[in-house]
Amino acid sequence: RELKLETGEGFVLPELGGAPLPARTFVSTYHDTPDLVLARHGVTFRHRVEDGAGVWQLKLPKGVARIELEQAGPPARPPSEMLALLVGLLRGRSVVPVARLRTRREGVRARGAEITQDSVAVLVGQRVTRRFHELEVELLEGDEQTLRRLEKELRRAGAHLADHDQRPKLYRALDLAAPNEPVVVPSGALPAVALGLALREQRRRLLVHDPGTRLGSDPEELHQLRVSTRRLRAFLRAGRVLLDHEWVEALRAELGWLGRELGPARDLDVLVDR
Numbered sequence: 001r002e003l004k005l006e007t008g009e010g011f012v013l014p015e016l017g018g019a020p021l022p023a024r025t026f027v028s029t030y031h032d033t034p035d036l037v038l039a040r041h042g043v044t045f046r047h048r049v050e051d052g053a054g055v056w057q058l059k060l061p062k063g064v065a066r067i068e069l070e071q072a073g074p075p076a077r078p079p080s081e082m083l084a085l086l087v088g089l090l091r092g093r094s095v096v097p098v099a100r101l102r103t104r105r106e107g108v109r110a111r112g113a114e115i116t117q118d119s120v121a122v123l124v125g126q127r128v129t130r131r132f133h134e135l136e137v138e139l140l141e142g143d144e145q146t147l148r149r150l151e152k153e154l155r156r157a158g159a160h161l162a163d164h165d166q167r168p169k170l171y172r173a174l175d176l177a178a179p180n181e182p183v184v185v186p187s188g189a190l191p192a193v194a195l196g197l198a199l200r201e202q203r204r205r206l207l208v209h210d211p212g213t214r215l216g217s218d219p220e221e222l223h224q225l226r227v228s229t230r231r232l233r234a235f236l237r238a239g240r241v242l243l244d245h246e247w248v249e250a251l252r253a254e255l256g257w258l259g260r261e262l263g264p265a266r267d268l269d270v271l272v273d274r
Contacts, residue, residue, distance in 0.1 A: 011117075011157070016111070020108050026048050026049060028046045030100070209222075212225075
């Protein structure tokens with residue numbers, strides 16, 4: 001769980017207690033498909049080099065937080081274990097470098113959180129094409145109250161919250177909008193429009209919860225994937241008079257297969273929980 005803030009020129013980190021973090025400099029190469037399908041679904045995949053050592057990092061969306069995975073490896077070979085989590089999004093496509101950023105970081109560790117100031121340079125070859133600054137609070141052992149208290153102190157010191165820039169660094173570097181947000185069906189929408197939006201939202205949810213289900217560390221990811229599968233089938237059945245019959249039946253059959261594959265694992269999750 002993390003929070004990003006903006007700072008003006010001359011901002012000084014207030015006294016927060018804790019211990020200073022060592023200053024760091026690292027270069028991150030972000031990978032995605034050419035049409036940025038990972039970024040559009042809130043996933044970031046990068047290779048970071050620091051002090052000559054390289055590590056792959058994968059960040060998956062989890063509500064307002066993120067799941068972060070890390071594995072050492074050379075830049076030319078993305079780990080197969082990480083790519084296996086992205087099957088539903090990549091659909092057989094390869095990832096390629098889409099951005100390269102150099103970050104200089106300093107900060108403190110205090111109250112169960114890391115508070116860091118980043119100076120970021122966007123690189124094309126060795127040339128810097130733009131720069132930006134970022135102040136970030138990342139919870140380690142603290143809770144949401146800790147996050148809010150730290151936010152208040154940092155804002156009193158001159159930082160400010162910018163909702164449009166809660167985006168990860170890649171999004172700022174490439175001027176991307178925030179990842180796909182939930183689709184809302186407006187009141188009074190025509191039936192065909194409402195159905196299209198409802199199908200689009202369940203497809204988005206299916207893709208967002210697919211990597212977490214494959215990872216297998218949180219039963220809720222599997223539950224939400226199964227829910228989106230069942231809702232898709234229900235919407236297709238309810239709206240079949242508005243859709244091509246053969247397409248509907250083929251897709252409902254495939255979604256039924258997916259639901260049956262997920263069912264036994266979900267049943268075990270429920271039994272273990274109870």
